[in-house]
Amino acid sequence: MSYVIGVDLGTSAVKVLLVDKNGTVAAEATRSYPMFHEQTGWSEQRADDWVDGTIAALRELTEAEGMDAAVIEGISFSGQMHGLVLLNGEGNPIRNAILWNDTRTTEQCREIERTLGEKLLSITRNPALEGFTLPKILWVRENEPEVFAQAELFLLPKDYVRYRLTGELHMDYSDAAGTLLLDVAGKAWSGEVLDAFELQASFCPSLVESHSLVGMLLPQYAERTGLSAATKVFAGGADNACGAIGSGILSEGLTLCSIGTSGVILAYENDKSKDYAGKVHFFNHGQENSFYAMGVTLAAGYSLSWFKKTFAANESFDELLAGVGEVRPGAGGLLFTPYLVGERTPYADAAIRASFIGVDGAHERVHFVRAIMEGITFSLNESVDLLRSSGKQIHTIVSIGGGAQSPEWLQMQADIFNTTVVALENEQGPGLGAAMLAAYGCGWFDSLSECAEVFVKHAESYAPQADAVQTYKGLFRVYQQVYTQTRELNQDLMPYRL
Template identity: 50%
Template sequence: MKQILGLDLGTSALKGLLFDEGGNLLASADSAYPLDTPQAGYSEQNPNHWQKAAEIVMTKLLDLRPDMKDALVGISFSGQMHSLVLLDDANQVIRPAILWNDVRTTKECQEIMATFGDQLLAITKNVALEGFTLPKIRWVQKNEPANWEKVAHVMLPKDYLAFWLTGQYSMDYSDAAGTLLLDVEEKVWSAAILKQFDIDEAVLPTLHESAGLVGKIVPELQLKFGFTQEVAIFAGGADNACAALGAGIIKEGLAMASIGTSGVFLSYEADETVDYQGKLHLFNHSVKDKLYGMGVTLAAGNSLSWFRDTFAPEEDFATLLADVGTVAAGSDGLLFTPYIVGERTPYSDAKIRGSFIGIDTHHRLRHFGRAVLEGITFSLKDSQQIMADTTGRHFKQIVSVGGGAKNPDWLQMQADIFDAEILTLTTEQGPGMGAAMLAAIGAGLFPDAESCAEVFVHYDKHIMPDPQQVAKYAKIYEIYQDVYPQTAPICHRLLTEE
């Protein structure tokens, strides 16, 4: 049976998932690499570490499954979005990659929006934020002009692996959309943006569909790994686009709530004319010719980790949350806003900070724990609300992945707060499975994403909303929405006084 490999290049590690064409996970392996923070607000990595990690992962998988040498037909990727990789004309890394979570580019974002904001939004469907690639390019142009002079190739992290494997410069549309250089509707590099910001199109890679063929593995690597046949390399996708594919978010009426360190509320966009006017991110999907909308909560799981580490460091999460089901919806009058590192959606406010509102003498750890879970979910509902207000849609089903899918009480909260049936995955493999699915589609094992998802994606739990709790949470959510405008001026003043 033919095999496909998905390589997921994350912020802290690279994970490889080997599947057969029946959607069965045969083996997995990972390899970590360091994150460098040379000064406050900076976040960088050495792309060579990604390559070494990929070599380690592929070697581990070959040790686990020697038949991979004969059966592997395709490799594809998911990768951290936005992070800037620069190569010179000898294909050497010029400087460490500036990562998606690097926030040094506030001035560049302000400059971009002040001089070209309306045009940028019309072309890319997004506004300039610190995470995106274009502000990072502007920072290098202004602060490291000697390095910018050396630039012959601009790419994103997963595309560096594709280059290593094939010798070809490539980028798929889902990742290109996150650079702020792509005309999202026309699916070409925007000549207007490149001209405005003095970027030569020659430094940008060839654009592909996510399941598009980049090339075949170079002979020296085929020999090194011992593959007995040519292995096709496919472009892959942005991590969120691949996670959506791996969760089956490929049809209208279905959304995904993903709770990791940050949180994402993501929906498949059947209407190609949808325009959120920058209130949400709108990107090309890893599914051919489709889009997805996305809102981000900066501190989702991070809020829960902070709460545990601060108030119950000796307890694991299961113990910490064991009693939250005994607390009524609304945590007996206690609200939490998860703005502990600022917020992205819907406020895009780096200076807002979190709050517990309504603390009373009868509140105990279980009340605070439930309030944290509710606050994270309310924050994700903000994105759901923007989608509903903009498109008139009501999601009947939402797939919960990540930390939010691990606690039954939290799953019920999601059903009640989102007012939708919550689904969980039978086996949750994250973006890496979406990458493997792209390899399977690209290799011709499936004609399209829909037929591939029928084989790879299976749902486990189905949690229905409780109408009484839905009504109660709707009233509490209205109060939650009042917290930001009331506390933002205070938080801004507090930070000014630091």
């Protein structure tokens, strides 16, 4: 049996999957690494910690009993997006990597908007947000000029790991799309953006497709990982793009709903001219000549975790959710907006905060739990609604993450989204997507879609229930009013926050 490896470089840990030609995960290994928060809003990691963790996890796979590294044909990568790795002329990092969840760059975002104006959306297809890479580059240049003077080139997290393993410098389109330096439709670094901020073209790595073969393992890393030096290394993609691939979101009409700490609605696009006016993100897909539109809820699963930690710390999630299915849609007139840490889509508001609306003396804890689940799903439905309002057809939503672990929540999604919702048999997310890119690159399949037919297996399917759909349509209209009604109140409360 032949195998490929998918490496998922996350924010807290790297996870590696060993996958056979049937799409079965034969083994997996994980290694964590620290994060550093030296000041409020700062979030950094050491790039070489990613390399060390990846090597250790790969070594665990290859040292498994009966494992012959010669049958591992290829390896590819999924990575946390936007993180800035600056390299000097010797190819070494000159400072810690600044991560996607770092928020120090608000002023640089305003600078980008002032400099580019309407060109920002027409070229990069995305607004200037603190998480993106260009604001981080500008922050380092403005605040650490002596450090920036050493910088010869930038990479994103997974690209640095792959560079260390192969000695080759590349970036794929799906990850480059999150830098604010890429002409997304033209699939090239934007000379106009680079010139506007006095950055050289040589500052950017060569661009490749996600399934492209970019090299082989250097001898020293083949030895350290236990892999063969003949193992083919493929570029890989951004974590959201690989998550879409690993969930089979590879054709028109298919949409992904991912509920983790944050929540994502991601819809496949094949029209590069599609214009959402920056209301949702628009990125290159990991599938060649494809794109995806994406909306984000900042505190999705986090809202439920917060409630559990605060009011049910000694209970399991199963205990917390007990009885939720017995509460009718609408939670007895109780509404929750999940703005615990601000909101991204469609408001991009860092100051807004969460609300419970309609609290009644008859409400019990289970009503609050159901209201939180509904509120998270309403927030995600804001993205679904935006996509549909722009003419997008959504006929099936694949649900992954914490929201796919509860039958009640899956049915709730079907009712609120008013479309069929399906779960996956063996959900492996971005790591599986990375393995699929390696499998396709190795020639196991003629396309990623053919690979998905084998690797991605649907489980239960949930159809919308007519009565619940009508109830939720009315509640969603109320939900959409809460932001505008509470925005000014939250601004007034800011001086009093903890």
